[in-house]
Amino acid sequence: MAFRAVHAQWGTIFAHLPDLGCAQSWEAVWKARPSAPIVCDECRHPMHAKTSRAGLRFFTHAPGAPTCALGLESVAHHLLKLELAAAARDAGAHAELEVPGPGGAWRADVLATDPTEAWKTALEAQLAPITNAGITDRTERMRADGVTSIWFSDRPRPPWLGTVPSIRLATEDTREGLLVAEGLVKFHGRGWKPVPASLTDFLAWTFARRVVPHTPRTPLWYPQRALPTVWTAPHYITAETAHLEEEERQRRIREARPRRQAAPRAGGVFRCPRPGPAAAPAADRNGPRAEVRRRSPASAASSADAARTDSPHKRGWPSHLDDTNRRRTGRAPVLRASRCSTMNEEDACCSQRSFS
Secondary structure, three states: EEEEEEEOOEEEEEEOOOOOOOOOOOHHHHOOOOOOOOOOOOOOOOEEEEEEEOOOEEEEEOOOOOOOOOOOOOOHHHHHHHHHHHHHHOOHHHHHHHHEEEHOOOOOEEEOOOOOOOEEEEEEEEOOOOOOOOHHHHHHHHHHHEEEEEEEOOOOOOEOOEEEEEEEEOOOOOOOEEEEEEEEEEEEEEEEEEEOHHHHHHHHHHHHHOOEEEEEOOEEEOOOOOOOOOOEHHHHHHHHOOOOHHHHHHHHHHHHOOOOOHHHHHHOOOOOOOOOHHHOOOOOEEEEHHHHHHHHHHHHHHHHHHHHHHHHHHHOOOOOHHHHHHHHHOOOOOOOOOOOOOHHHHHHHHHHHHHO
């Protein structure tokens, strides 16, 4: 099944166009008697015009034809090419199907050109499996002849997506037709987010260079896949660069902090130690308490007797308590709160403890 052929008088004709692309009707080649002089554009074998039960128009090879790549084209591939061509025309470009390159080095499914021929872009519909090396080689051959290329697929997860400038399309129940499902992004926050757009809008932005291919340096947020190449606007590329520069600046600041703290010690500069809690003053070795500790047992006993006989009675200590405490404990009463040698010293110590 093919959708283009070569007429002996009209040149290349397309089955999907109402006028075949040459101001002729479909009936002029379909069921014509004698048969219309049309041949395959690839193998030059004779072809016939046919129509399916659903009304799809196409060309088929006459019996005895060799193996031809044009005859192996699927209906889905052809319909996707028609969608690409229609969207390119709606975006303001001139679109032509199955355009061969110089010397037959490549063939574009849809070649979109500027009316002034300032640029040429090949729109490739890729539904069959292909390796990354194969799709890269075909892209480079077009680029060598000054033709940029964009690859499209409506399959759920094409493995080559992002290897070359490419877009995954999806069909929604809307009047906009095919929509961009993956490959068009914008920078937001710290990563890339998908941008919904119609196929026509995407091609219009591409032709006007409002979106360009870019290799992202920050992650693509889920559910997007990490694609090597995406499409985005130039100002989003600038935003990503500014974000990375700010992250690098913050990283250098964090790394410089430990070095600044260690620099005084490494340079031999004396640093005063952090002041701790005030140490309690050392006890006076010549104070009254030290004197008490240095006394002999005999002098200590005499001091106790002096404290018992002098201090309590001077302060009104009841004398009958001396006899009661002596009978109970076998020793004279001693004031527990005082460790001073005399009551005068005790009063001085207690007063200091009360206001200090």
